[in-house]
Amino acid sequence: MFENLTDRLNQALRRVRGQSHLTEKNIQEALREVRLAFLEADVHVGAVKEFIARVRERALGQEVLASLEPGQHAIKVVYEELTRMLGGDALLDPIPAGGLIVTMLCGLQGSGKTTACAKLALKMKNEGRRPLLVAADVYRPAAVEQLKVLGEKVDVPVFSQPQGARPEQIVERAMAFARAEGRDLLILDTAGRLHIDERMMDELVRIRKLASPQRIFLVIDSMVGQDAVRQAEHFNSRLDVSGVILSKLDGDARGGVALSVRHAIGKPIVFASVGEKPADFEAFHPDRMAGRILGMGDVLTLIEKAQAAVDREEALKMQQKLFDQSFTLDDWLSQMQQVKKMGGLSAILKLLPGLGGNLPTDKLPDEREMVRMEAIINSMTKRERSEPHIVQGSRRKRIAAGSGANVSDVDRVIKEFGEMKRMIKAMTAPARERLVKKLRTHDKKALAAMARKGKQQPTSKAMRKMGRMGGLPGFDPRALGQAPESPEAGGADMMEKLREMLKKKN
Amino acid sequence: MLFWKKKKDDEPEAASQPEVEAARPLEEPAPPRKGLLAKLRERLAQTHASLWDRAAALFRGGLKLDDESLEQLEEILLAADVGMMTTQHLVAGLRERARRFRDKDVPADWAMNTLKELILDELQHETSAPALAENPPTIVLVVGVNGVGKTTAIGKLAARYVREGMTVLLIAGDTFRAAAAEQLAIWAERAGCEIHSAQEGADPASVVYDGLAHARRLGAHMVIIDTAGRLHTKTHLMAELSKIRRVIERDSPGAPHETLLVQDASTGQTGLVQARVFTEATQVTGVVLTKLDGTAKGGVTIAIRRELGLPVKWMGVGEKLDDLELFDPEAFAAAIFNSP
Ligand SMILES: Nc1nc2c(ncn2[C@@H]2O[C@H](COP(=O)(O)OP(=O)(O)O)[C@@H](O)[C@H]2O)c(=O)[nH]1
Ligand SMILES: [Mg+2]
Numbered sequence: 153m154f155e156n157l158t159d160r161l162n163q164a165l166r167r168v169r170g171q172s173h174l175t176e177k178n179i180q181e182a183l184r185e186v187r188l189a190f191l192e193a194d195v196h197v198g199a200v201k202e203f204i205a206r207v208r209e210r211a212l213g214q215e216v217l218a219s220l221e222p223g224q225h226a227i228k229v230v231y232e233e234l235t236r237m238l239g240g241d242a243l244l245d246p247i248p249a250g251g252l253i254v255t256m257l258c259g260l261q262g263s264g265k266t267t268a269c270a271k272l273a274l275k276m277k278n279e280g281r282r283p284l285l286v287a288a289d290v291y292r293p294a295a296v297e298q299l300k301v302l303g304e305k306v307d308v309p310v311f312s313q314p315q316g317a318r319p320e321q322i323v324e325r326a327m328a329f330a331r332a333e334g335r336d337l338l339i340l341d342t343a344g345r346l347h348i349d350e351r352m353m354d355e356l357v358r359i360r361k362l363a364s365p366q367r368i369f370l371v372i373d374s375m376v377g378q379d380a381v382r383q384a385e386h387f388n389s390r391l392d393v394s395g396v397i398l399s400k401l402d403g404d405a406r407g408g409v410a411l412s413v414r415h416a417i418g419k420p421i422v423f424a425s426v427g428e429k430p431a432d433f434e435a436f437h438p439d440r441m442a443g444r445i446l447g448m449g450d451v452l453t454l455i456e457k458a459q460a461a462v463d464r465e466e467a468l469k470m471q472q473k474l475f476d477q478s479f480t481l482d483d484w485l486s487q488m489q490q491v492k493k494m495g496g497l498s499a500i501l502k503l504l505p506g507l508g509g510n511l512p513t514d515k516l517p518d519e520r521e522m523v524r525m526e527a528i529i530n531s532m533t534k535r536e537r538s539e540p541h542i543v544q545g546s547r548r549k550r551i552a553a554g555s556g557a558n559v560s561d562v563d564r565v566i567k568e569f570g571e572m573k574r575m576i577k578a579m580t581a582p583a584r585e586r587l588v589k590k591l592r593t594h595d596k597k598a599l600a601a602m603a604r605k606g607k608q609q610p611t612s613k614a615m616r617k618m619g620r621m622g623g624l625p626g627f628d629p630r631a632l633g634q635a636p637e638s639p640e641a642g643g644a645d646m647m648e649k650l651r652e653m654l655k656k657k658n
Numbered sequence: 659m660l661f662w663k664k665k666k667d668d669e670p671e672a673a674s675q676p677e678v679e680a681a682r683p684l685e686e687p688a689p690p691r692k693g694l695l696a697k698l699r700e701r702l703a704q705t706h707a708s709l710w711d712r713a714a715a716l717f718r719g720g721l722k723l724d725d726e727s728l729e730q731l732e733e734i735l736l737a738a739d740v741g742m743m744t745t746q747h748l749v750a751g752l753r754e755r756a757r758r759f760r761d762k763d764v765p766a767d768w769a770m771n772t773l774k775e776l777i778l779d780e781l782q783h784e785t786s787a788p789a790l791a792e793n794p795p796t797i798v799l800v801v802g803v804n805g806v807g808k809t810t811a812i813g814k815l816a817a818r819y820v821r822e823g824m825t826v827l828l829i830a831g832d833t834f835r836a837a838a839a840e841q842l843a844i845w846a847e848r849a850g851c852e853i854h855s856a857q858e859g860a861d862p863a864s865v866v867y868d869g870l871a872h873a874r875r876l877g878a879h880m881v882i883i884d885t886a887g888r889l890h891t892k893t894h895l896m897a898e899l900s901k902i903r904r905v906i907e908r909d910s911p912g913a914p915h916e917t918l919l920v921q922d923a924s925t926g927q928t929g930l931v932q933a934r935v936f937t938e939a940t941q942v943t944g945v946v947l948t949k950l951d952g953t954a955k956g957g958v959t960i961a962i963r964r965e966l967g968l969p970v971k972w973m974g975v976g977e978k979l980d981d982l983e984l985f986d987p988e989a990f991a992a993a994i995f996n997s998p
Contacts, residue, residue: 376925
């Protein structure tokens with residue numbers, strides 16, 4: 153996502169880099185390119201105008217900082233305005249603690265509500281809530297069945313009623329049921345409807361009145377073009393929505409919807425659906441997204457993902473193993489499993505600065521490859537896993553037979569593991585001392601600082617090689633001291649500069 | 659930006675499930691039928707009125723085709739999702755034709771009608787008739803991204819062909835989405851046709867293979883194959899589609915006779931990429947443009963026609979059985995500009 157926009161924006165920004173000062177004249181061309189980039193990215197015409205006007209004013213205005221080069225200043229302004237455009241200054245109202253929280257999802261037909269409901273339920277369940285899904289789409293054929301199946305998949309109960317019940321009745325009964333069952337979160341799946349269908353919009357207004365949802369989320373397909381603004385405006389004017397959930401952000405959506413919602417209704421984008429699996433659902437952070445759009449990567453999201461997937465103690469142990477070279481095939485296996493938990497290697501790499509859009513996905517190991525390697529490692533004895541060099545002759549044959557692989561596959565796994573160990577050794581040696589000290593702090597800030605300061609960085613080539621080998625060894629929050637940087641893009645560098653700038657400003 | 663503060667509670671998940679009676683969706687009461695084209699025009703006209711107003715204000719008393727007014731003109735087309743490339747092409751065409759006014763202002767009506775003509779030129783004026791096989795059955799493969807209205811369009815198409823006296827078989831090739839086959843079965847019932855389906859998770863290519871055999875036993879005239887929605891960026895899913903296509907080709911030489919890409923009218927510029935990628939995977943022969951009953955204009959289809967030569971064949975204008983019409987370029991372009 154956003155790849156096109158990233159390229160075009162950076163192209164435009166290159167024009168002002170190195171200028172001794174910014175003038176109406178020398179930013180004119182850059183702004184024209186920004187306008188084109190946005191329009192091609194489906195950003196609403198009005199939102200583009202607003203953005204251009206604000207950037208022009210701020211770039212030329214009084215706030216120019218003596219400490220910044222004009223080019224840097226322009227990047228800073230663009231970054232901040234992008235963040236704002238993505239809803240950075242729009243916030244959700246707080247919800248008073250206690251009681252049943254009612255969340256209603258609404259949107260056009262096919263926008264992805266039902267899937268979003270299930271994903272939201274899973275996310276909230278994982279955060280300690282006790283959700284109940286409610287099937288209030290009585291119109292689309294088999295919509296109720298779909299929600300039931302999804303509910304089963306994420307292991308959240310689904311409340312439904314026999315045919316003939318009206319959505320209002322369903323919601324009322326669901327609320328009573330939720331209270332009786334000690335559920336603390338109701339997630340209402342409503343039928344898709346056109347924003348101009350007044351009869352159907354009235355239905356939502358009635359549900360809103362009787363259930364007083366604390367949260368009303370409008371689900372918008374991120375592939376929608378200029379119509380997104382009309383959808384948002386209509387739903388918001390009838391329902392006063394709390395915010396927006398973007399669906400299908402894993403397509404090649406260009407960011408248009410994300411960049412237009414705030415302009416249209418001044419509400420935040422709260423979540424984004426980024427894949428087919430129930431866990432592919434993320435909180436939306438405007439500042440991080442702005443960083444991603446500008447090709448600066450999203451190290452913070454990465455850290456969070458890792459923290460959710462990796463047990464802290466385990467990670468520490470693993471790190472230690474990496475350093476003292478006692479990393480075994482067993483460890484490798486568990487690393488692979490963690491990577492899987494984090495949404496796969498490609499999901500991780502996308503968040504790294506400078507790698508963003510330019511990732512050759514065909515170079516990544518496919519899931520099947522990983523499955524095969526897992527099978528091979530699983531067929532080894534405990535001793536073979538910790539001392540892979542003993543795997544020879546009949547052992548190889550036994551392992552191959554046990555895992556349904558060829559002997560040559562077994563050889564390859566062993567060989568690649570050896571190569572990887574050597575690579576880790578090379579990578580970690582200089583940073584070892586420093587890292588070990590910081591590892592004890594468990595502090596996000598220190599981690600981010602490490603991400604900036606880590607000097608010993610593997611090349612993107614080494615990175616890809618590791619990718620091919622099926623796992624990111626030692627990958628966990630603490631390993632970000634070695635956040636890889638693509639030499640071409642200089643993304644991490646930019647991120648660092650930006651952080652410096654922001655610090656200076658405050 | 660916290661969603662809400664969670665409060666940790668340690669009690670285990672209650673195993674109780676709410677009542678699980680099979681809920682059947684309500685049939686919506688059918689409103690009195692109106693001419694579909696009239697309906698479409700009317701609905702489009704509502705929302706295009708403001709566009710026309712803007713244009714009219716812009717052009718009051720004629721306009722100078724300078725950079726500024728051309729930029730404003732561009733924005734009107736961009737707001738219809740026509741896209742930058744096509745917009746610039748259309749506006750360049752307008753400027754070209756406006757030469758004959760030399761330095762004089764260009765009359766507003768002339769400018770709008772010229773733009774409309776230019777769009778019609780792109781759409782090549784004629785309607786592209788849906789293909790029918792010389793020897794039945796005609797096999798139609800329906801593809802598209804998630805939620806665009808594939809299954810619904812299939813239901814409507816089936817109803818149409820049944821009305822024409824054909825024996826129609828639907829094949830439930832979407833074995834991925836929860837309850838997809840059930841949804842198609844409901845449409846088959848509404849349309850009065852047969853359905854071939856397998857359980858969820860089955861290999862779609864083999865479902866299609868079995869379905870085609872089923873069609874022969876049935877002596878079907880028309881076979882319409884539903885597929886799971888897929889984002890065009892997922893290469894493995896696109897490969898799966900190519901495989902489905904190969905199964906059809908091998909089973910019935912000359913088939914599929916039609917491969918329809920269903921696209922939501924609100925789709926932005928990714929629509930062009932979608933069309934390109936799906937065409938590469940399955941040789942798309944035409945587009946079904948759905949949800950034209952909303953406020954979206956489907957402008958990207960002009961680019962699709964222009965760059966890939968793919969015509970829109972059908973348009974969806976609602977959720978009822980007969981809310982499907984042959985594509986009418988005149989109506990489409992006229993509705994965009996809300997002029998007769
Ligand atoms: N308003 C409107 N809704 C439509 C139209 N076509 C399909 N839909 C709705 O769009 C949603 C998704 O349709 P479905 O056929 O399940 O999409 P699929 O995932 O592509 O098969 C359903 O709620 C349909 O009722 C249309 O032309 N107009
Ligand atoms: Mg479907």
